[in-house]
Amino acid sequence: MLRLERRPTPSRFWQYGTPVVAVVLTMIAGGLLFALLGKDPFAVIRTIFWDPLFGEFAWYLRGQLLVKAGPLILIAIGLALGFRAGIWNIGAEGQYVMGAVIGASVGLAAYPTESRLIYPAMVLAGAFGGWIWAMIPAILKTRFNTNEILVSLMLVYVAETILAKAATGFLRNPEGAGFPGSRSFSSYKAASNPELIAGSGLHWGGVAALVTAGLVYVLLQRHILGFQIKLAGQAPRAARFHGVNPTRLVVFCMGISGALAGLAGLFEVSGPAGQISIDFNSGYGFTAIIVAFLGRLNPLGIVLAGLLMALTYVGGEMAATNIGLPSAAIQVFQGMLLFFLLGVDVLSNYRIRFLLFVKEAR
Amino acid sequence: MKRRTLLATAAIGLGLGLAGAAQAQDKTKACFVYVGPIGDGGWTYQHDQGRLAVIEAFGDKVETAYQESVPEGADAERVLTQMALSGCDIIFTTSFGYMDPTNNVAAKFPNVKFEHATGYKREHPNVATYNARFYEGRAVMGTIAGRMTKSNKIGYIGSFPIPEVVQGINSSFIHARKVNPDVTISVVWAYTWFDPAKEADAAKALIEQGVDVILAHTDSTAPLAEAAKSGGKVIGFGQASDMAEYKPSPRVSSIIDNWAPYYVKRVQAVIDGTWESQDAWEGIGGGEVGIGEITDAVPAEVKAEAEAMRDAIGSGAYHPFTGPLNKQDGSAWLAAGEVADDGTLAGMNFFVEGITGDIPQ
Numbered sequence: 001m002l003r004l005e006r007r008p009t010p011s012r013f014w015q016y017g018t019p020v021v022a023v024v025l026t027m028i029a030g031g032l033l034f035a036l037l038g039k040d041p042f043a044v045i046r047t048i049f050w051d052p053l054f055g056e057f058a059w060y061l062r063g064q065l066l067v068k069a070g071p072l073i074l075i076a077i078g079l080a081l082g083f084r085a086g087i088w089n090i091g092a093e094g095q096y097v098m099g100a101v102i103g104a105s106v107g108l109a110a111y112p113t114e115s116r117l118i119y120p121a122m123v124l125a126g127a128f129g130g131w132i133w134a135m136i137p138a139i140l141k142t143r144f145n146t147n148e149i150l151v152s153l154m155l156v157y158v159a160e161t162i163l164a165k166a167a168t169g170f171l172r173n174p175e176g177a178g179f180p181g182s183r184s185f186s187s188y189k190a191a192s193n194p195e196l197i198a199g200s201g202l203h204w205g206g207v208a209a210l211v212t213a214g215l216v217y218v219l220l221q222r223h224i225l226g227f228q229i230k231l232a233g234q235a236p237r238a239a240r241f242h243g244v245n246p247t248r249l250v251v252f253c254m255g256i257s258g259a260l261a262g263l264a265g266l267f268e269v270s271g272p273a274g275q276i277s278i279d280f281n282s283g284y285g286f287t288a289i290i291v292a293f294l295g296r297l298n299p300l301g302i303v304l305a306g307l308l309m310a311l312t313y314v315g316g317e318m319a320a321t322n323i324g325l326p327s328a329a330i331q332v333f334q335g336m337l338l339f340f341l342l343g344v345d346v347l348s349n350y351r352i353r354f355l356l357f358v359k360e361a362r
Numbered sequence: 363m364k365r366r367t368l369l370a371t372a373a374i375g376l377g378l379g380l381a382g383a384a385q386a387q388d389k390t391k392a393c394f395v396y397v398g399p400i401g402d403g404g405w406t407y408q409h410d411q412g413r414l415a416v417i418e419a420f421g422d423k424v425e426t427a428y429q430e431s432v433p434e435g436a437d438a439e440r441v442l443t444q445m446a447l448s449g450c451d452i453i454f455t456t457s458f459g460y461m462d463p464t465n466n467v468a469a470k471f472p473n474v475k476f477e478h479a480t481g482y483k484r485e486h487p488n489v490a491t492y493n494a495r496f497y498e499g500r501a502v503m504g505t506i507a508g509r510m511t512k513s514n515k516i517g518y519i520g521s522f523p524i525p526e527v528v529q530g531i532n533s534s535f536i537h538a539r540k541v542n543p544d545v546t547i548s549v550v551w552a553y554t555w556f557d558p559a560k561e562a563d564a565a566k567a568l569i570e571q572g573v574d575v576i577l578a579h580t581d582s583t584a585p586l587a588e589a590a591k592s593g594g595k596v597i598g599f600g601q602a603s604d605m606a607e608y609k610p611s612p613r614v615s616s617i618i619d620n621w622a623p624y625y626v627k628r629v630q631a632v633i634d635g636t637w638e639s640q641d642a643w644e645g646i647g648g649g650e651v652g653i654g655e656i657t658d659a660v661p662a663e664v665k666a667e668a669e670a671m672r673d674a675i676g677s678g679a680y681h682p683f684t685g686p687l688n689k690q691d692g693s694a695w696l697a698a699g700e701v702a703d704d705g706t707l708a709g710m711n712f713f714v715e716g717i718t719g720d721i722p723q
Contacts, residue, residue, distance in 0.1 A: 057447045064440050164553045168523050168722045179482070179524055179709075184462065272436035274466075277459060278522055278553060282433040317441055320429045322448060327399060327431040 004350040014348035022341040030333040039323055048315030063201025065310045067272050071264035073209040073306035075288035077216050078257030080297040085229040087253045091152025092261040093285025094159035095130035099262020100269035101166050102129030104276050107191035118190040130262015131255050138254035142247040167278040182276035193271035205267030213299040290338045392629050393450035394428040397457035398556035398581050404602035405581035409456045412621030419626045434459025442467040446474045452632045475637050487639050495645030497533035498675045499617035501682035502653050502668050503599050504537030507575040509664040514544045517568030519578040520551045523721045525710040527579045532714045533682045534577050549719050558584035586612055604654040616654030646676040688715035
């Protein structure tokens with residue numbers, strides 16, 4: 001018989017060890033799944049984890065990892081701040097969409113003016129779009145004590161409706177013959193977010209993700225606000241005695257995560273996506289939740305987790321085209337990662353004892 | 363022992379992979395990008411049937427690859443690039459939203475042929491577009507719908523307000539009203555191609571409004587599943603695929619997309635070296651749009667009427683958009699006997715007179 005025994009303090013070893021164990025377990029369970037589907041599990045795992053980094057087309061795919069990881073990292077860092085404080089913003093997807101819509105609106109309103117000021121204005125507008133969308137659940141929570149999980153999640157669907165309205169209506173390309181979708185940003189220099197170094201995949205979004213990771217790391221380690229966030233999450237009562245203002249904390253954490261999600265949306269729409277289209281969003285806001293936990297809610301961990309997640313996407317696509325793996329199998333594989341992470345996480349707070357052994361000890 | 367077997371398997375796998383790469387030189391590789399899963403039973407399923415037809419037609423001479431559920435946007439561009447890099451000679455991108463990614467990637471790979479379904483942009487000589495005249499099939503479904511409705515309310519689940527979908531709504535309504543002047547149509551926009559839950563919700567909402575015939579322009583069988591729950595009161599049609607599992611009711615007929623002849627023809631052109639950019643738009647006459655069996659749930663005279671409509675369109679004797687027709691606001695569109703031109707149809711962004719509700723914009 002197994003028994004779980006609570007550790008007096010979370011194990012430091014397991015805190016950092018669980019992501020690694022989770023990845024290994026995912027590979028094993030995923031390998032079994034692939035084998036059951038009649039594919040060679042080794043070939044699949046190699047295609048997912050090795051080929052994008054060191055395979056034949058790595059020169060192209062490495063850059064694509066950055067493209068895919070950039071928004072995930074940016075959003076996940078913001079979410080992690082809130083999660084640490086026990087504030088659950090689940091609606092980053094909606095904030096991402098609103099950042100893109102409002103940021104793109106500013107850029108398209110200036111069309112076809114060429115000015116150096118347009119892109120910075122769009123960036124600000126994008127951050128504002130995400131921020132204001134996150135303020136709705138934040139204010140409702142602090143004023144009326146609503147549940148921010150539900151409100152932020154429901155607002156995703158509202159944002160998607162606004163996106164559809166934008167693509168078919170107020171942002172529609174007037175030269176697009178009635179088809180939905182905005183003007184293309186890649187052909188409008190002042191408002192586009194191109195690759196900074198050709199072939200690297202690095203655009204302003206990637207730069208922003210890395211800079212934010214650094215800033216938030218410092219915030220959490222050195223700033224009083226970082227201390228308050230951690231304290232509020234670990235010991236809410238102690239935090240109150242310590243003079244932490246919960247309202248301020250909610251507004252701050254939701255605001256930052258919303259603004260970062262909005263930024264991610266703006267960088268994406270003006271860069272890789274290239275236009276506002278009806279289904280411009282592809283789930284970054286939700287996947288970022290996995291990334292935040294996989295990265296241990298730590299900014300530097302999140303950078304690694306974001307890259308790993310990007311690897312499963314890019315490698316997963318390779319496996320789908322080259323080996324003929326169904327896309328659902330890849331999604332299951334990604335889901336396993338969170339499942340095992342949460343499962344193995346038990347080890348950082350509990351230790352496993354064999355019952356027989358415990359009896360003897362008594 | 364066990365470990366050794368595993369290692370040996372891996373080695374064989376590697377060996378096969380390399381051999382495959384070497385052989386790929388003389389085979390023509392046709393690749394397909396799908397917007398939904400093959401198991402949608404509709405749109406993507408039919409495209410995959412087309413892929414299988416290519417394999418059947420050319421056997422060892424071709425190799426195919428595909429990817430399901432590719433989001434329309436930045437991800438599509440990466441998937442297309444990967445396919446082009448991995449040696450695809452012709453790539454079929456099977457959803458409207460792949461339009462810009464297709465053209466962007468085509469610019470970088472001038473030797474790879476790209477075929478984009480349902481779009482209108484051919485910015486490079488290696489991009490062709492193709493579509494089917496689904497509105498021809500809608501005319502037949504509209505005829506059945508107009509005859510079969512008892513509540514005089516028919517419902518239409520639209521995916522996105524793009525011309526292709528608007529054509530279908532207009533064509534359905536024109537022909538329903540032709541046989542039943544009292545008929546009205548309610549349109550619900552689902553803003554998705556494939557989302558069984560959303561499609562089912564849309565169907566439910568329509569049924570609650572008193573609709574007893576549902577047409578859908580989304581990819582799954584969910585609307586039919588919802589109609590099946592009504593105990594025979596509500597009927598619908600197979601969309602994109604035959605959806606025969608809902609026969610004889612609620613599925614009373616279907617519009618079947620048949621991409622196989624086109625795919626075989628275009629792959630043949632690549633093999634022969636005669637491939638050229640073009641815009642293909644075939645319908646019932648060309649075999650791209652098929653009408654599935656009309657079941658016994660439909661009275662014989664209605665069935666005969668629908669089949670006559672099908673044959674008239676197929677032979678070219680009748681065009682579903684023949685005047686006199688007015689636009690929704692009452693302004694004249696087509697004079698008596700006048701036939702809509704393809705340009706107007708391809709950019710159709712207005713409802714015809716009699717339809718209530720707006721096209722979102």
